[in-house]
Amino acid sequence: MYLRDVFLEDTFAEAFPMRVARIVITAVNARWAREAALKLTGFATSVIACKCEAAIERVLDSSETPDGRPGTSVLLFAMDTESLGKRLIERVGQTVLTCPTTSCFDGLPAAERRVTPGRALRVFGDGFQASKVVAGERYWRIPVMEGEYLMQESFGVATGVGGGNFLILATDAESALASAEAAVAAIEGMPGVILPFPGGIARSGSKVGSRRYKGLAASTNDAYCPTLRPLTTSALPPEVNSVLELVLDGLDEDAIRRAMRAGIDAACRPGVRAISAGNYGGKLGPHHFYLREIMGAAREAGTPA
């Protein structure tokens, strides 16, 4: 199957269930909401070493936030609810609480499973903290040197999907980067999905474990490294000299499917030879995103493909 002269490999991305929270940060203006969100989502590319995966989901208009101020929505993923709660305490406490003018709200109010980072962080108020209940939700007021920090007590936890992905196989590094940037631009701002790697792009796709070093959780995906073509069982067509990967985490399968469709469509540019995806033979993750099926659905839906 070809999309504008780009070969779509007959394969699938394999993804896993993860726990996810949506954090809504508001501030006096969009700049400060973004500053807090950038810090909150720093060093959160992969659960392998960062214990969580997080990124900005989208910018929120003041009409979309609980306190009517400009905001930023962040999705944060972890492997289980307990870990997610800990990450929220650590990260919100160090990045949102500390950031001028911010307040912090739950973005998944309908979720039944809850964690309570606000309850844990309230003690920073050293006994001077106070709570307020508005619309049935408890908020903590923590006095700070600037004035007061407001944070919702509990945050909803949903079961999301982590590890959606696709690979861009290009003739050269410039084409690969341009293609990946176009894909990121197409996906950014779509609700319910994030790209946790730098600028949304990963250059160092990994395989599980290591061929040489015991105990290593992940190591380079040698089958897709152009420099190793003659040294390993390469998966690269002869004219491919650079590969980049987009990793997607979403609130559900549909969110990832929509984002992959938009991203792959945007990625099919001159210099790109093929689109592939990473999987483990379907043995590890229950969520399988078949590239041809996704892009076939795009055709049927009338979107360009």
Add this chain to the structure above:
Amino acid sequence: MSDAVTLTLRAPLAEPIEAECVRADRFAALDEREIAALPVWLGRRQARLGDFFEVRGARTARVRIAGDVRRVDGLGAGMTGGELVIDGDAGSRVAAGLTGGHVEVVGSAGDDAGMGMTGGTLYVRGRAGDRVGAAAPGASKGMTGGEIVVRGSAGRDAGARMRRGLLFVGGDAGDSVARATIAGTVIVLGRTGRNPAFASKRGTLVAVGGVDIPVTYRFACTYEPPHVRLALTYLRGRYDVGIDRTFITGRYRRFCGDAGEPGTGEILEWLTE
């Protein structure tokens, strides 16, 4: 099952009646005949609801009351769920002890509205009498949860001994508003009467339309309290109440008190821009 149970007053009342039986949650399980047979009281004399009201509809937790029921006390008292709409004025103790559901008074409410309520919402489109959201006689706590929204003014002792919850007064509030509060939030858009938040232990009185700060409250700072912004934004979106944007975005002077108590209560006075 009907869409709603409608109670229509048959004739103007010559004397007050107690009608605590009018509860939306209770009507959900009753037919017309059973609703009409519910007991009401005229002083010490017992009568039937059907003696005063024509009952239409059955087995639904949506109830509408038509007619001048300002002499009917206790409407919606102790309700745990459902919706009760009173088309005109209501008597005293409307929604007293409410634990859930929504009670709406299209006109004004008498004294003791929402007294001691623990949950649910009471929305009064007109005025409220004395002791709205306050404690029942002899009780140590006023409302301990839920929301009361009064678009107009409120009488004395609004929110007295309040423990939790949100009380909003769109007009003026009488003397001793938020007296002896244990916690909770009272917001007054109009003028606040004498002795505001007197002897309060904790809790917040937001005074937008002018307040005489008691000498027992100490000035802390001028700032933009984020919880006031959140509460006013919520109220403006949830209820049909006119809240000027400058109240939401404006600065407030914070006073801590009351001095004779733990002193962790506060009065937030809106700073005219």
